[in-house]
Amino acid sequence: MAGVVVVGSQWGDEGKGKVTDYLAQQADLVVRYSGGNNAGHTIVYDGKKFALRLIPSGIFTTGEVVMGNGMVINPKALLEEIKYLNDAGIKTDKMHISDRAHIILPYHIEIDHLEEELRGDAAIGTTGRGIGPTYVDKYDRVGIRMGEFINEELFNKKLHQVVAFKKKLYPNLQADADAIFEEYKEYAKVLAPMVEDTGAFLDECFQAGKKVLFEGAQGTMLDIDYGTYPFVTSSNPGANGACSGASVGPLYFSDVVGIVKAYTTRVGAGAFPTELHNELGDQIREAGHEYGTVTKRPRRVGWFDAVVVNQSRRMSSLTGISLMLLDVLTGIDTLKLCTAYKLDGKEIHSLPANIEDLERCVPVYEEMPGWSEDISSVTSFEELPVNAQNYIKRIEELVHCPVIMFSVGPDRKQTIVLKEVF
Known part of the structure; x- marks a missing residue:
């Protein structure tokens, strides 16, 4: 079965849209399985920037997309988004909407x-x-x-x-x-005319040998069960929600790609152990254009948190990581990576269930030298400065998962693929 799941592996806004857009070029159809128009992603297509909230980003490639039963759909908002795409010359005549959504x-x-x-x-x-x-x-x-x-x-x-x-x-x-x-x-x-039993449709697609890409919404730290409850969304955004949200079984999935920023952000309230409340946090926010696609709210910014990504890896069985916005860290002399938390003097490596305990967690950091070279035009891992290479390698070690692609800018061409999944 050639089913690949793409999941945000922090608190959302990691750049899922860009990766999904890239992988969708190799897929026959794209499925979204959770969330509603509270989740947004930005796609750069044909030189234009598009902000989508409901329709899977595969609409720009195959045009054939599925909105699964795990979604909650605002009909008025969906029709506005269809018109928005149609007015830009994007066809939406291959949409399949679950009758159970x-x-x-x-x-x-x-x-x-x-x-x-x-x-x-x-x-x-x-x-x-x-x-x-x-x-x-x-x-x-x-x-x-x-x-x-x-x-x-x-x-x-x-x-x-x-x-x-x-x-x-x-x-x-x-x-x-x-x-x-x-x-x-x-x-x-x-x-x-678009509404049907999409579970049965997907089964037919798999039986016919089609390549199917599954697209999550938000990030796994907003998971209703495993996230920073109660400051979470109301669904299962990770690969753990793909089965119930798309009406297919786990054996349909061959790979799960976790989308991770080279640092960490979140929008809204809730605990955030590695958050930066200083000028460096403001610098990263502006360099990374960290403002919500849907809400336009400024995102909170912090250092890379391996505890968070490890929890996401376990939840979604990640087989590879796509490390986004590496270029944003250019020019920072010393980078920090959170390797664990300290709670009441004890070192822990997973998120406490109670938000009150998480709020008391103190991040344990290790430091690495940064880089000053412009990396926005590199086309391979080897072209990166040594310090940037070491940063990626250390992340792989900390989260026990290989980095299979990384991005050095917003354009599709600025995504360097180290291993193909389809």
Whole structure:
């Protein structure tokens, strides 16, 4: 089976879109299996920059993409993204949407904001796009799935039932079921031809010997089970979520590529042991253009954290790492790598389950000399300065996984591949 999974292996925003775009050139189709329009990735295609939030980045190569059942899909946002691509001359006529994917409706977004307000100082820092409340409905078994959404009678009936139920739980909820139905039934008509049993479709693709690329959203440290809970997303972004989120079994996957920055970033609240609160952190942020694709929020910046990447390796069974934005570290005299944490004087090598304990963790660092040479035009590992080579080699040793590609700039040509996966 030629199935390759691409996963963000820190807190998201690692550059998955670029790697997926590269690997998609060798694949027959690309599948996204989790998350919603809270996750964004930027693709440079034909000299233009595109910001996608829902549609898999394979839309720029094969054009054949799957939105799996593990996703939560805002129909209005999806149609806006389709128009955005079509207006730029990108075809979207080979999209397959799972009939089991749950849909985000206006009351989910309203509830998202209401709950963040109620949390006060304990707010999670969600994007406010209704992702969490939609996953809550999924597990509370009151969610509306794509297959019901495109059935007008079923959608109308279930929508009114759910809104009535939600208003009992949230007395201040303003949602109007009639107005939502009148607007969203029109979106359903447009999307209906794309909706199908994508699990069965993928099985047919594998049986036919096709190469399939699976694309995660966010990063594994935002995993609802294994991430820095409760400051996490509401799904399983790693390869551990690919099976349930795409309706295929683990034997379909031959490789799992973890996307990792040469340093660490995260957006929003939550523990971040290696965070830099100084001018060097600001320097890395500006050099790496570290601002959210969706939210535009400035990302928090810190040193490379091997504890985080090791946890991701275990969670997703990484077979290789793509090390991104190596060029951003150019010009820093001394680089630091976090090799472990100290918690109450004891050295540990995995993230504590309790966020209170993680917040008390002190990173254990080792230092390495940096490099000053411009590496943005290198085309091989050997062309890198010795100190940059040593930095990569040390990361491989610390996370027990080979670096199979690295990037020295935003362009597709600035990704150096050391080992092919397809």
